[in-house]
Amino acid sequence: MAVVWQRHPRYSLFIFAVLACTFYLLGPYRGRVPPMSSGRAMAAYDLPSRLARSEKIYNKLLVDRQGLIKKFGPTPKEIDLFPPNVNPWPAYTVWDFFPAAYNCPHEIARLGALGDGGKWVCGLSRVEHKPDCIVYSVGINYESSFEAEILSNTQGCQIWGYDFTVNSFGPQISPAQSSRTHFNAYGLAGTDHTSDDGHKMYTLETLMKMNGHTHIDILKIDIERWEFETLTALIKPYLASGKPLPFGQLQLEVHIWNMSFEEYLTWWEMLEAAGLRPFWTEPNLVYQNYNRGGSTDLAEYSFLNIKGANVFIKDPADHSNHRDD
Template sequence: MGSVWKRHPRYSIFLVFLLLAICFVLIPSAPYEPSYNHVAFEDTTPNVQQRFALSEAIYEKALMDRKALLRRFGPLPEDVETFPDHDKPYTIWNFFPAAFNCPYEVRHLGTLADGGKWVCGLSRLERQPDCIIYSFGISGDSTFEAELLQNTKHCHVWGYDFSVKGFTNDIPEAERWRTTFHAFGLAGSDRPATSNEPAMYSLQSLMAMNGHDHIDLLKIDIEGWEFETLEELIKPYLISGEPLPFAQLQLEIHVWDKSFASFLKLWEMLEAAGLRPFWTEPNLVYVDYAKATPSLTEYSFINIKGDNVLTRPAMTRRLPPPRHPHGP
């Protein structure tokens, strides 16, 4: 050993450190005593409240940019065209970017063509024991509702559309028990059915009929009637100061004959009620089909006010402290 040390001192020092490290690992130490209860987070998104605050600050910048764009091409809302000629480099959608950030994962559900929607925090909905989804405007495509059911265990979908008889075969029979369908329409106020018109109900009335006090996801695609409907829906909540009863909104907006000023009025009502857009997608299928301007656009909103599935802190469950591998 002495001769090895003299001939290879660096090699010998390395062997000494290696032996010490092996002894440190193999010799049992005292059991680990934690100074606090360990908490296992079911949601790994760090500090959701901070993310909401940061997103709101970013959104405030978007509001200032909108005012600057309005001054440039207005200055009054009545002066702005929805889709001007080529001499003005903007469309109505440039004033309303989806500038808010979803603090969770964002997923597209349903067909990649017309009918699919972008959803924030599907993982949160998946763990809700009383997950409630309302879908207005089924038409001939139920792929969005089908994927919602396939990706959740406890969600129930209430569908409404007076133009069809029910959900399509996109929803498999095994999931049908988690759906309810009515041939009603969504409106700003209740109107009974007549010989020429279907029954129309406000969102508040339908929730009362179903015994619901919250909606985790609300989809609205009602071919232009969203302006009247949303204005009447939001007004009472703005007056009372109460938060809207849904956590997020997937909305297709139709501005066929709407002025910029009327759209701005609706949009500012949505913002005042706490809705923030986190995703937007123009309906290019309509542009190609009708050979028209992009008058239809999908928006997805988060409701940042009140206690809902997206705003409440991450749920936790307490676990016993871990044991040291060599402890009792």
């Protein structure tokens, strides 16, 4: 070192100055726990904290919705679903009152075909290795890309499908996957009955009893506006009893034909009261394209159930695979 100093005194002074400056700047951080590894910071990223933050964000939406109703109403009775003229401006549609404002605490993936047929799912990884994963799909119409992709990306998921307009799942499900599928030409309704044209209709509760199930991980419903009757009949007893709904998340196509804003708001608030939170939405633009000039009165919604102990809101050590009470 002495030799270097003697031969290159200016270079040695420069190196010394750089080292001194570096140690000075790093001084305040000696002994400090890195922010992301501290207990408080890590707690902010655990599942309960993420859910609590998402609920806080969603609660703000509820306040904002009331403000929007007051602006254009001032009560729900005066609001049109798709107003032809708006005063005050800017314009709105019914979907502006019901955005998917809840943040899924896991990865979000679109499963199935791009366009009509695909659905958005929150945290498929949570059931990837779940041995008793149960999926119900109501409304098939020979388009089973959604179901096929669930089967491809999980090891234990079994899928029960229902649709009285077809005879089986669609061709997207391979022969190798078919051993994990179960199909019946039944319809989903608010009561158990046989329709005028001879189709067997069952409530979700009855279908679950037939299959020996007490909980569904993923529930997909596309039943051409019968979702209002069906979900109302399903949810009201759970609201009355205080028990959580028997499924972890719901993929639903909403058909808002021949409704008033007030009716739709009441129905939607029932979903919210039962613990359903929308984390994704998109309008059905295929339907809109073939009905040009009309309103966009079909929309896809994906909901997370934040009540109970389903696999999407509780870590494995905390939740029961079959019970949410």
